[in-house]
Amino acid sequence: MKVRFWGVRGSFAMSGREFLRYGGNTPCVELQTDDGQRLVIDLGTGATELAKSLMGTALGKGTGELPILLTHTHLDHIQGLPFFTPFFLEGNHISIHGVDPDGTSLEATLQNQLAPHYSPLGGLENLSAHVSIEAFQPGDRLALGPFKIRTAAMPHATMRTTAFRIEADGKVVTFLSDVEYPDPEAPDPQAVALAMGADLLIHDAMHPDDEYDLRRGWGHSPVCAGIAVATAALCKRLALFHHSPDATDDQIDALVASAQAQTSIPLFAAAEGSYVEI
Amino acid sequence: MSSGAPGYNFPRMQITFWGVRGSYPVPGPQTVRYGGQTSCVEVRSSGGGCLILDAGTGLRALGQKLARESGGAAGRYHVLLSHVHWDHIQGLPFFEPAYIPGTTIAVYALLTAADELQQVIGGITRHEFFPVPLDSVPAHFQYHEVEPGVRMTLGEFLVLPIALNHPFGAVGYRIDCDGASVAYVADTAPFTDVLHKQHFLRGLEPLSDADRETLAQIRADLVKAITRCDTVIYDTHFLPDEYKRFPHYGHSTPEHALALCVEAKVRRLVLYHHAPGHSDDLMDQVAKDYAAQGEAVGVEVITSFEGMELDIEGAP
Numbered sequence: 001m002k003v004r005f006w007g008v009r010g011s012f013a014m015s016g017r018e019f020l021r022y023g024g025n026t027p028c029v030e031l032q033t034d035d036g037q038r039l040v041i042d043l044g045t046g047a048t049e050l051a052k053s054l055m056g057t058a059l060g061k062g063t064g065e066l067p068i069l070l071t072h073t074h075l076d077h078i079q080g081l082p083f084f085t086p087f088f089l090e091g092n093h094i095s096i097h098g099v100d101p102d103g104t105s106l107e108a109t110l111q112n113q114l115a116p117h118y119s120p121l122g123g124l125e126n127l128s129a130h131v132s133i134e135a136f137q138p139g140d141r142l143a144l145g146p147f148k149i150r151t152a153a154m155p156h157a158t159m160r161t162t163a164f165r166i167e168a169d170g171k172v173v174t175f176l177s178d179v180e181y182p183d184p185e186a187p188d189p190q191a192v193a194l195a196m197g198a199d200l201l202i203h204d205a206m207h208p209d210d211e212y213d214l215r216r217g218w219g220h221s222p223v224c225a226g227i228a229v230a231t232a233a234l235c236k237r238l239a240l241f242h243h244s245p246d247a248t249d250d251q252i253d254a255l256v257a258s259a260q261a262q263t264s265i266p267l268f269a270a271a272e273g274s275y276v277e278i
Numbered sequence: 279m280s281s282g283a284p285g286y287n288f289p290r291m292q293i294t295f296w297g298v299r300g301s302y303p304v305p306g307p308q309t310v311r312y313g314g315q316t317s318c319v320e321v322r323s324s325g326g327g328c329l330i331l332d333a334g335t336g337l338r339a340l341g342q343k344l345a346r347e348s349g350g351a352a353g354r355y356h357v358l359l360s361h362v363h364w365d366h367i368q369g370l371p372f373f374e375p376a377y378i379p380g381t382t383i384a385v386y387a388l389l390t391a392a393d394e395l396q397q398v399i400g401g402i403t404r405h406e407f408f409p410v411p412l413d414s415v416p417a418h419f420q421y422h423e424v425e426p427g428v429r430m431t432l433g434e435f436l437v438l439p440i441a442l443n444h445p446f447g448a449v450g451y452r453i454d455c456d457g458a459s460v461a462y463v464a465d466t467a468p469f470t471d472v473l474h475k476q477h478f479l480r481g482l483e484p485l486s487d488a489d490r491e492t493l494a495q496i497r498a499d500l501v502k503a504i505t506r507c508d509t510v511i512y513d514t515h516f517l518p519d520e521y522k523r524f525p526h527y528g529h530s531t532p533e534h535a536l537a538l539c540v541e542a543k544v545r546r547l548v549l550y551h552h553a554p555g556h557s558d559d560l561m562d563q564v565a566k567d568y569a570a571q572g573e574a575v576g577v578e579v580i581t582s583f584e585g586m587e588l589d590i591e592g593a594p
Contacts, residue, residue, distance in 0.1 A: 012338060012372055013303035015314025015584075024305025024314070045302055048554070073406045075368065082364075083302050083554075101406040109406045117362050117391065117398050120445040120528060122478035157409040219409060245338075272306075 001169045003200060004030045004275035007046020010178075010206050010220065010242035011076050018248040023272020025049060026076040027177060027242065029202065031147070033168045039147045040068045041164065041175055046272065047080030054086055062091030062129075067144040070098030071178055072161040073109045081110065082119050092129035097142060099153065099162050100135045107133040138162060152190050154179040157219030165194045171278040174198040176229065177242050184212070184225035187232035195233035199278045202270065203229060205240035208255055223259045230265050238267040239276070289324030291456050291590040293509070296320060297336020298582040300465070300515045300529065300551040301365050308557035313584025315339070316365040317464060317551060319511065323455045327433040330357045331451065331462045331511075333385075336584065337369025345374040352380030352417075356432045358424075359387040360464050361448035362398055370399070371408045381417035384432075386424050388439070390447040390476070395421040424449060427499070440503045441496050442466035444528040445474045452503050457592040461504040461544075464513040464551050468534040469497035471525045479526040497538075505542045508590050510535070511582070514549040517564070532568045532579070539577050546578040548588070 007013075007025035014024035026044030040050065058064035066086060071077055086092050098106045107124070110133060114121045124131055136142060138153030138160070150165040154176065161178040174195040181188040195201050203226030207215050212222035223240060230238040240259065243252055252269045260267055297303075297315035304314040318336030321329040330340065344353065353375060360366055375381045387395055396413075399421065403411045412419055424430065426441035426449055440450040443466050450463040467474060471482060473489040485493075504510050515529035532549055539547045549568060552561060565581035572579030580588075 009305075013305055013314070013335065015303060015305040015309050017310050019305060020307055020310070024303075045305070048302065048304075049306075074409070075402075075407050079302065079364065079368070104406060112401070112404075113407075116446045116476060116478075117393070118364050118367075118402070120363065120478070126478045126480075158405050159409070 001034065001171045001173065001278040002032045002275050003173060003278060004032070005046075005270045005272055006030060006050040007042075007044040007080070008241055008243055008270040008272055009245060012245040013045045014245050021249040021271060022243060022252050022269060025272055026079060028080060029175070031166060031168070031173060033146050037145045038066060039144060039166065040066060042071055042077045043068065043081045043084060044076050044078070045080045047084045049272075051083070051085040059086040059089070059092055062089040065093045067147070068094065068096045069149070069164060070096060070106070071163070071175070072156065072159060073098070073101055073106070074159075074178070077178070078110070078113060082114060082121055087127040087129050087131060090128040094129050095132045095134055095144075097134045097136060097144070099138055099160070101159060106135045150194060152194050154191065155182070156180060157217070163191065163194055165198070169278075172198045173200045173202065173278060174235070175202045176226070177202065177204045178219060179204050180217070180219045180221055181225060184222050185228055187228045191229045192233045195229050195235055198233065198235045200237045200239060200276060201226065201230050201233070201235040202239045202241045204242045205255070205259070205269075206242050206244050208258075223255060224262065227259060227263045227265070227267075231263060235265060238265050240267060240269045243269065289456055290592065291324065291458055291460060292322045293460060293588050293590060294320040294322070295336070295582045295584060295586045296340040297334045297369070298550055298552055298584055299554060300513070301554050303335045304554040311558040311583060312552060312561045312581075315584060316368070317360075318369060319462065321435070321453060321460065323434045325434055327435060327455070328355065329432065329435055329437070329453065330355060332360055332366045332464070333357055333370045333373070334365050334367070335369045338372040341372065341374035341376070345378065348375075350378060352378055354382045355384065357383060357385045358437065358451055359385060360442070360450065360462070361390075361444060361446065362387060363465070367399065367402055370412065371403050371410065376412070376415045376417045379416040382420060383417050384420045384422060386422045386430070388447050388449045389423045395423060438503055440500055442500070443469055443472070443474050443493065443496055445479070446476055447474075450500070450503075452507060456590075458590040459507045460590045461507045461510045463500070463504065463510060463535075465515070465528055466513050466530060467525070467528045468530050469493040474528055481526055501538060501542045504538070504544060507542070507544050508592070509546045509548060509588060510539055510544045511548045511550045512539075513551040515551050515553050520553065532564070532571070536568070536572060536575065536577060536579065540575050544577060545591070546580065547572060549579065549581045
């Protein structure tokens with residue numbers, strides 16, 4: 001299995017010279033099995049770059065299928081949806097899987113994103129591809145093609161986000177972004193269960209540990225939280241993810257160095273365009 | 279001689295471009311020089327008055343600058359929205375002054391449906407989309423409906439909203455201050471192929487005679503409104519071959535903008551709202567080509583980039 005990062009930036013897309021190495025696009029991650037089947041997590045602005053790379057596949061000809069998992073519907077995780085080219089090719093079959101936000105549904109939320117006030121698309125019904133919105137309950141297990149997925153709800157500011165444990169090709173990738181545990185230094189039992197033995201743990205690392213106190217309650221983790229989960233769950237590698245919009249390339253380099261000094265688990269900061277062989 | 283000539287130090291308006299991109303922000307190596315953030319322009323009077331045109335992602339950096347300048351003190355800000363498509367409003371929740379108690383943020387926009395502006399604009403921070411609702415930030419948001427053709431006085435600025443041709447409606451603004459004028463014309467399609475209303479367009483639809491009359495009226499009103507403006511900032515999202523493929527998307531080309539500016543005797547046209555796929559190298563070519571085309575017809579044409587500052591000169 002291969003993981004490719006198309007957007008790694010949290011909250012806000014950042015352009016400019018200081019963000020070129022790690023990238024400024026908001027979250028979007030592609031998983032691909034050895035035989036070429038794909039799964040996408042989140043549709044931040046990175047999805048616009050993913051879309052370009054898919055034009056040479058069946059999705060560029062209107063004969064493709066693609067399952068997409070959404071961790072949640074905060075804008076930085078869906079703002080690439082209206083510009084994801086496979087939606088505009090008739091014949092594609094795309095399914096979007098996520099949890100209903102409190103008090104509304106996943107479908108109503110995405111409809112609202114495309115409402116005529118906000119988008120010339122006007123609504124999901126105007127996407128040319130066949131698009132199905134499939135809500136699930138946190139804790140449900142999903143089987144999407146070759147991908148076997150376990151899900152769990154995690155605390156994230158005023159809402160809950162969904163974390164995923166994804167198995168394919170005999171490998172495990174765990175995705176825990178946009179999470180803030182009650183105590184980041186104490187490994188959260190649910191997170192540890194989801195990450196147990198993972199070949200790669202992709203974890204929210206928005207805040208340097210020494211800045212976390214200023215930003216407690218914003219819904220994101222300090223770097224030490226991902227290390228605590230990876231350690232308790234015996235993960236083989238850790239990818240720091242959801243970089244702060246203000247973190248320059250040099251600052252992320254420094255963050256990685258100080259994080260690696262805390263653990264013997266190999267870790268790296270996810271960088272846009274890069275991929276990891278699992 | 280114009281008041282902007284060297285050696286003269288007349289007070290005048292200044293504008294700064296914080297986001298020049300259309301549709302969505304585009305980070306990366308191809309947008310380093312022209313910038314990747316979406317629509318946002320700051321207008322300053324010589325007396326320090328401030329108007330903000332559109333609240334795209336460029337607004338975040340502007341907000342950081344304003345908060346720095348005020349030393350964290352409360353202020354009063356006017357934000358004029360052309361319309362509420364995401365690329366023109368998604369900077370609002372990231373506007374630092376919104377988190378400074380005592381601050382007032384007056385938002386001006388066109389009411390395009392029965393929904394209240396507060397619901398529509400506040401709706402971008404419903405809990406599914408953003409953790410902090412605009413209704414509950416420390417700053418106080420006020421919402422004001424604008425009407426095309428009806429002038430408003432905002433501090434030192436005289437502001438005229440102008441109807442445009444864009445899906446679900448949009449307005450431009452002519453701003454007069456310090457004896458000079460600047461107009462902001464985004465987003466708009468030209469006035470020949472499509473009359474944008476309130477339904478989704480898969481492609482071109484036949485125009486009725488009434489549609490043609492409406493388009494001619496919008497165009498005539500626009501030309502009148504921007505007549506003899508020193509500087510006109512215009513939605514030139516598309517190059518001509520792109521426009522041919524997407525005439526129903528609601529955007530113009532530099533040719534469309536230049537024709538209007540010639541007719542309205544505008545001194546300077548600023549190309550704005552660049553398509554997200556237009557790389558720095560392509561924009562260099564665009565800047566060069568249209569500067570020459572403008573020169574041939576007596577209009578200075580410049581291509582906006584993030585961080586660009588312009589003085590607005592008074593009439594000669």
